[in-house]
Structures are given as C-alpha cells and as structure tokens.
Amino acid sequence: MNTLYYGDNLKILRKYIPDESVDLIYLDPPFNSKRAYNVIFKDKTGKYPPSQIEAFDDTWQWSDETEETMWELSKPPYSAELYSTLEAFRVALGDSDMMAYLVMMAIRLWELKRVLKETGSIYLHCDPTASHYLKIVMDQVFGVKNLKREIVWNTSDVSGFKSQAKNWIRGHDTILFYTKSNKFTFEKLYLPHKEEYIKRFRKIDEDGRRYRDDRPGKRRQYLDETPGRLISDVWSDIDSFQRRSTSKEYLGYETQKPLALLERIMEASSNEGDIILDPFCGCGTTVAAAEKLGRKWIGIDITILAINLIEKRMKEHFPDVKFEIRGIPNSLASAEKMASTREGKFRFEQWFVTTLGGQPFKSTGGGDSGIDGFMHFRDINNQSHRIIVSVKGGGYGPGAVRDLKGVVERENADMGILLALENPSKQSLTEAASSGRYQMPEVERTYPKIQIFTVEDYFKGIRPDLPDTSMTLNKAKREIRESEKPQKLGL
Numbered sequence: 008m009n010t011l012y013y014g015d016n017l018k019i020l021r022k023y024i025p026d027e028s029v030d031l032i033y034l035d036p037p038f039n040s041k042r043a044y045n046v047i048f049k050d051k052t053g054k055y056p057p058s059q060i061e062a063f064d065d066t067w068q069w070s071d072e073t074e075e076t077m078w079e080l081s082k083p084p085y086s087a088e089l090y091s092t093l094e095a096f097r098v099a100l101g102d103s104d105m106m107a108y109l110v111m112m113a114i115r116l117w118e119l120k121r122v123l124k125e126t127g128s129i130y131l132h133c134d135p136t137a138s139h140y141l142k143i144v145m146d147q148v149f150g151v152k153n154l155k156r157e158i159v160w161n162t163s164d165v166s167g168f169k170s171q172a173k174n175w176i177r178g179h180d181t182i183l184f185y186t187k188s189n190k191f192t193f194e195k196l197y198l199p200h201k202e203e204y205i206k207r208f209r210k211i212d213e214d215g216r217r218y219r220d221d222r223p224g225k226r227r228q229y230l231d232e233t234p235g236r237l238i239s240d241v242w243s244d245i246d247s248f249q250r251r252s253t254s255k256e257y258l259g260y261e262t263q264k265p266l267a268l269l270e271r272i273m274e275a276s277s278n279e280g281d282i283i284l285d286p287f288c289g290c291g292t293t294v295a296a297a298e299k300l301g302r303k304w305i306g307i308d309i310t311i312l313a314i315n316l317i318e319k320r321m322k323e324h325f326p327d328v329k330f331e332i333r334g335i336p337n338s339l340a341s342a343e344k345m346a347s348t349r350e351g352k353f354r355f356e357q358w359f360v361t362t363l364g365g366q367p368f369k370s371t372g373g374g375d376s377g378i379d380g381f382m383h384f385r386d387i388n389n390q391s392h393r394i395i396v397s398v399k400g401g402g403y404g405p406g407a408v409r410d411l412k413g414v415v416e417r418e419n420a421d422m423g424i425l426l427a428l429e430n431p432s433k434q435s436l437t438e439a440a441s442s443g444r445y446q447m448p449e450v451e452r453t454y455p456k457i458q459i460f461t462v463e464d465y466f467k468g469i470r471p472d473l474p475d476t477s478m479t480l481n482k483a484k485r486e487i488r489e490s491e492k493p494q495k496l497g498l
C-alpha cells in the first residue's frame with residue numbers, strides 16, 4: 008500500500024521498513040542551519056513565520072543526540088571505515104553544524120542501504136555546501152565502486168538577487184547516484200534530436216519516412232531508427248522553480264523539485280510496479296511522480312505541514328488515488344494515544360494546529376508564552392489579521408480561557424482559539440462566550456472573540472467558526488497517469 012509517514016525518517020525506517028524491500032530511493036535532505044529550511048510557506052502577512060523549523064532544527068546541530076549517534080556508529084553493524092571517516096571529519100570540522108549534519112546523514116544513509124534491494128539504486132540530491140563530504144560518506148556506506156555517476160543539474164537563473172554575487176553565479180545542484188551492487192536496473196534515456204540534426208535527413212521514401220544516404224560506404228539511415236540524443240550526467244533541460252516560479256506546477260514550497268526531475272530518475276532506474284522511497288519527501292514530488300509512472304511509493308517527512316500538503320496535492324493530482332497516512336491521528340482515540348506521551352504531546356499540538364490551517368509555534372520563553380500557534384486571515388481590504396492558538400492536550404478549566412484572552416490582548420491579536428483534546432466544562436464555555444464577538448471589518452460577519460474547539464468536534468466533521476485561515480498555497484494540477492494516457496497506435 009502506498010504510504011505517507013509523519014515522523015523522523017530514522018525511527019520510521021527502523022520500525023516499519025523491512026530489509027531489502029525498496030527498489031529506488033531519492034532523497035533531498037535539508038542543509039542550512041542558518042535559515043529556516045523547512046519554513047515552507049509564507050504566511051498571510053507575506054512573511055516566513057518563525058515557527059515551522061522547531062520540529063527538527065536540533066537534528067542538524069551538535070547536541071547530545073549527535074554525540075550518542077556518533078557513539079552508536081562506532082560499533083557494529085556500522086563499518087569501522089565509516090566511523091574512522093567521520094572521526095577524521097570531526098578533526099577537521101570540530102563539533103560544527105556541518106559535522107552534526109554528516110553524522111545524522113551517515114546513520115540514515117546506512118539505514119537506507121539496509122532497506123534497498125540488492126538491485127536497487129539511490130539518488131542523493133545535495134548542493135555544493137555539503138556534496139563533497141556526502142560523497143565520501145556515500146562511498147563508505149555504499150562502496151566506492153557503486154558510485155555510478157555524479158549528476159549536475161543546471162538550475163541556473165542569472166537574474167535578480169543571485170546576479171549581485173561577486174562571483175560566478177551559482178547555477179547547479181549535485182545528485183549522487185549510487186547502486187547497491189553491480190546488478191541494477193538502468194534504462195538509457197534520450198532527448199529529441201536537435202533541428203540541425205533532423206535537417207540532415209533530407210530525403211523521404213515512398214512510405215513517407217525521412218532518411219539520408221549521403222555517407223559514403225554507409226547504408227541508408229532512417230531518422231525514425233535513431234532514438235535521439237543520449238542523456239548525459241549534465242541535465243540542463245529541466246527548469247528549476249527559480250527559473251519558472253510562475254509555473255502551474257509550483258505549489259509555493261520553498262524547496263520543491265520539478266516532477267520532470269523525479270520522472271527522469273524513475274524512468275531510468277526503476278520499472279513499473281517497483282517501490283520508490285523518499286525519506287525527506289517535502290511537498291511530495293517523488294510520490295506524485297511515482298504515482299504518475301505506475302510505481303508504488305513510500306514518503307516520510309517530519310513536518311506535519313508537508314504531510315498535509317502532500318495529502319492535498321495527491322488528491323488534486325489524482326482524485327482516485329489510494330494511500331495510507333501513518334503517524335497522525337485518525338480518530339479521537341488515536342489523538343488521545345498520541346498526546347499521552349511527552350514526545351507525542353508536542354506532535355499532537357503540531358498536528359492539531361496545522362490541520363486547522365495554523366502554524367505551530369514553539370515558545371522561546373519571555374513574551375511568547377501561552378502561544379502554541381498562529382492562524383492568519385485577510386479582510387476584504389487585504390489586511391492581514393492574527394488569531395492566537397493555544398493547545399491543551401490534557402485537562403483545563405476557565406483559567407486557561409482567561410489566560411488565552413490575556414495573550415490575545417497582550418499580542419494585539421484579533422481572536423483566540425483554544426484547541427483541546429478534552430471537552431470543555433460549562434464554566435470554560437461561559438468564560439469563552441463572555442469575551443464577545445469579533446467584527447470582521449466592513450462586512451456583516453462576526454466570529455467568537457475566543458472559542459474552544461475540540462478533537463471530538465474535528466472528527467465529527469465540524470470546523471471552527473473562523474474566516475478562511477488556509478495557507479496561500481497553489482492548487483496542484485490534475486495529472487494523468489502514464490497508464491491512463493491514450494496508447495499511440497503503432498501504425
């Protein structure tokens with residue numbers, strides 16, 4: 008069954024993905040500790056909300072967890088060579104963000120090798136900041152002899168901000184292609200011939216076929232017998248969204264990759280019915296391409312926003328698509344179960360806020376306390392407004408409602424919503440109702456200034472009484488699966 012998993016890919020790979028079960032892996036991990044890499048969308052104020060990275064930002068900074076992972080890597084089943092390589096890196100890099108990134112990647116790449124079939128392939132998409140280190144880690148995990156190609160994807164767009172660099176303009180990503188053994192699937196791919204080549208086939212035979220016979224000593228050559236230009240390891244024919252940010256395909260996800268890129272990788276390195284895995288699946292380009300090409304798929308992402316987006320995207324691309332989502336609540340009971348552990352409580356909060364169109368927020372202390380998320384909406388004058396979200400995964404009373412009122416006032420927000428696992432008491436409801444109504448500017452519409460909304464309501468199909476707080480995402484366009492396209496008649 009096609010499956011989307013919400014959570015850390017290391018844990019999910021270990022728990023759910025059997026040995027040698029996957030035919031092709033594509034991964035495009037984040038690296039940039041200085042920026043909110045996973046800040047996926049601009050919010051309704053047109054800014055990046057400061058809230059979206061907290062789910063995993065620690066993963067890529069040196070921490071106790073990195074130290075523990077390094078220790079784990081020093082023992083079997085991990086190879087001594089991999090550990091020695093990491094130790095050597097540590098001498099050069101110290102306990103830096105880059106080093107943390109490499110340690111966390113090393114253990115994940117090892118796990119990916121475990122789940123890859125003997126005949127499988129892996130494509131690691133990276134940028135020049137880390138590609139040289141990652142290649143050495145990949146050499147240690149998959150074996151130097153299994154490096155099949157380093158692909159350069161030309162993403163260049165020499166306009167705007169980029170062109171100000173006092174340097175050669177950065178214009179490519181690197182994709183490292185490794186296999187697990189020497190017995191692997193590979194289908195050569197071709198681009199159409201260039202016009203000047205086609206022009207060389209000047210003659211047309213009685214069946215209407217173009218040919219040439221101007222090469223001394225050589226037989227007549229038909230154009231339709233030449234398959235096209237073989238694709239090399241430099242790909243310049245697939246535009247990145249930097250080049251075509253107005254493309255209908257672009258959903259607004261910062262690091263979204265084009266479908267054509269993933270289709271190329273899958274057409275070359277997998278067959279119909281094969282299982283494709285993307286452990287950092289973002290807005291789901293890999294899973295969409297796999298569905299389109301008749302492959303089975305598994306996607307993993309640690310950001311609930313990404314999982315929600317993929318669910319929406321897949322249903323818009325393929326209205327009849329079937330897949331399972333694991334790791335997010337699908338009933339009141341599963342929400343209760345999730346919120347019952349310490350780690351789960353945080354995930355529950357993230358899920359509930361995001362599912363209702365908000366953005367989770369991790370308080371850094373000080374003035375932000377009492378805020379678990381924000382929602383935004385625009386009025387008819389296109390002015391942006393804020394709603395404060397507070398989440399209660401356990402018991403609460405009227406005091407919690409009063410606190411939320413206080414935060415709404417302090418933050419000068421327009422409304423507040425308390426998202427709760429448990430149903431409210433009468434007193435809590437009375438407290439909320441006593442806050443009055445919020446009047447939407449210039450329209451005859453009011454909303455509760457403070458409201459309580461429960462998980463039970465959500466699973467009953469009820470939604471909070473709020474203006475449209477959905478994120479400014481583009482709708483994905485309808486895609487046609489290869490198998491649904493009309494077959495060309497071989498006449």
Ligand SMILES: C[S@@+](CC[C@H](N)C(=O)[O-])C[C@H]1O[C@@H](n2cnc3c(N)ncnc32)[C@H](O)[C@@H]1O
Nearest residue numbers: 015016035262263264287289290292308309310
């Ligand atoms: C660069 S984006 C991938 C973009 C993707 N190729 C696309 O076309 O949309 C990286 C993704 O990795 C996810 N991520 C980061 N750390 C993760 C982890 N430990 N486990 C699973 N996903 C993770 C982020 O949430 C983010 O969506």
